Amino acid sequence: MNIYRTYDDLPKIKLPKGQEVSISDSTIRDGAQMPGIVLKAEHKLRIYEFLHQIGIEKLETFAYNERDRNAIKMMFDRGYESPEITGWARAVPSDIDLILDIEDIKETGVLMSVSDAHMLDKMGLPNREAAEEKYLNALQYAVDHGLRTRAHIEDMTRADNSYFVYPLIEKILEIDPDCTIRLCDTIGYGVPFTGVDEPFGIPEMVRYLKEDLKAKNIETHCHDDFGLAVANSIAGYWHGANWSNVTFLGIGERAGNAEMEKLLLFLGRRVEGFDKYNLECLAEFAQFMQKEIGIRIPRNKSVVGSNVFAHESGIHTAGVIKNPFTYEPYPPEIVGGNRVFLIGDSSGIEVLRFKVQDTLKELMGVQLTVEKDDKRLRSIQKDIHKLYDKEKRVSCISDEEIQAYVEKYFLFEPIVEKNMARKVDGIE
Known part of the structure; x- marks a missing residue:
C-alpha cells in the first residue's frame, strides 16, 4: 500500500x-x-x-x-x-x-x-x-x-x-x-x-x-x-x-x-x-x-506568479492550514516564494480564524487561540459578508482591514465593556 x-x-x-x-x-x-x-x-x-x-x-x-x-x-x-x-x-x-x-x-x-x-x-x-x-x-x-x-x-x-x-x-x-x-x-x-x-x-x-x-x-x-x-x-x-x-x-x-x-x-x-x-x-x-x-507577470503564472501560494477559498485554505501538501504542489521556499492567505468572498471561517490569530500575535506578541464559534470572530465574518453581499466590494480584504477588525472586536470592545462595568459597580 x-x-x-x-x-x-x-x-x-x-x-x-x-x-x-x-x-x-x-x-x-x-x-x-x-x-x-x-x-x-x-x-x-x-x-x-x-x-x-x-x-x-x-x-x-x-x-x-x-x-x-x-x-x-x-x-x-x-x-x-x-x-x-x-x-x-x-x-x-x-x-x-x-x-x-x-x-x-x-x-x-x-x-x-x-x-x-x-x-x-x-x-x-x-x-x-x-x-x-x-x-x-x-x-x-x-x-x-x-x-x-x-x-x-x-x-x-x-x-x-x-x-x-x-x-x-x-x-x-x-x-x-x-x-x-x-x-x-x-x-x-x-x-x-x-x-x-x-x-x-x-x-x-x-x-x-x-x-x-x-x-x-x-x-x-x-x-x-x-x-x-x-x-x-x-x-x-x-x-x-x-x-x-x-x-x-x-x-x-x-x-x-x-x-x-x-x-x-x-x-x-x-x-x-x-x-x-x-x-x-x-x-x-x-x-x-x-x-x-517591464515584463508583466500574470498572477496565476506557474512557479513565479503572485497567486502560486495564495489561498482564499474555504476548502483550499482549510486544507493548507492543516497540511500544505493538500493543495500546494511544492513548498514555497523551493522557489523563494511565500505562502499567503487571503480573505475574499469565497473564504471560510478557518482562514479568517487563522488571519485573526496571526494578527493578534503581531499586535500582542503572544500566540492566542480563537475558537471557531467565538462571537467576535463571527461578527467579523458577518461584517465581511456584508461587503460582498451588496456586491460593491470587488477585491480581497487587506491585512490592514483585518487588523482594524481585530482591534475593534478583540481589543477595543472588551476594554469598553470592562470600563462600563466598573462605572456601574461604582453607582451601586
Missing part, C-alpha cells in the same frame, strides 16, 4: 535514456528580441548573475553592437565558471569574426535556416543547394578558427527533413562531430507525441538525430505559439536530447520560448537526479524582470 501525505512520499520519475542533461539560456539573446523591451548592459549582467546563482550551464549572446560587447565584458569580469558565455552568428564569416574578436568566447551558434520559406523567401537564396553551401562554409570557418559550434537548425518543424535537413546535418557532423545540433521549433509547430513523423514530431526527430545520425549533442529550442514549448522541451529530454535552450519567463518573439522556470521546477521536483539547480532565487529573478525590464 502506498501512502502519499508528504512531498517526500511521492516517487520521482526517471529519464528513460538515463543521459545527463543540461540547460542553456537565451534570455539575453532570443529573449532580448521580445517586442517592447530593451535589455541594457546592466540588465544583462544581472540576468547573468541570476543564471549563475541557479547553476545554468550556458548562455548565448549577440556581439553585434557596443552594448552587447560591454555586457559580455562585464559578465566575463565576474569570473564565474558558469554559465559559459557563448556567441551566436549568422552563417557568414563576418559575423563569426565578431565572436572571434572576443577571445574569451570559445563556442558560437551558427544560424542555419532550413525551411523553404526561410531559405527562399526570407533569405532570397536561389535554392536549397546554395543554402547548404553557405551553412557548411560558415561552419567550417568557425571550426578552422578554433571555435566549438552549435548548429541552429531554424524552422526544422516546417522543413523537409528527410530530403534536405538530415543530409545537411550529416555533413555538419563530418565537419564537427561534437557540434551541438539545435532542433529549432521556430513557429511552435512541434508536438511532444510519439508516433508523429516529420516535420512535427519532436520525439521522432530527436530519435533520428541520436540513433541514425549519431549526433553526440542534441538541443531543443522551442517556441510557444501553440503552448507546447515546455512539453516539447521535456519530450526532447525524454527521447535522448541532452540540452534544452530556454528563456526565463519564456520571453522572446511572438508567444516567446520555453520557460526556464517551468523546466527547472519539473526537473528538480519531479525527475530523479536533478538536485544540481538552485531554484531559491526564481521569485526574486521574476520580480527583477517585472520591475526593471
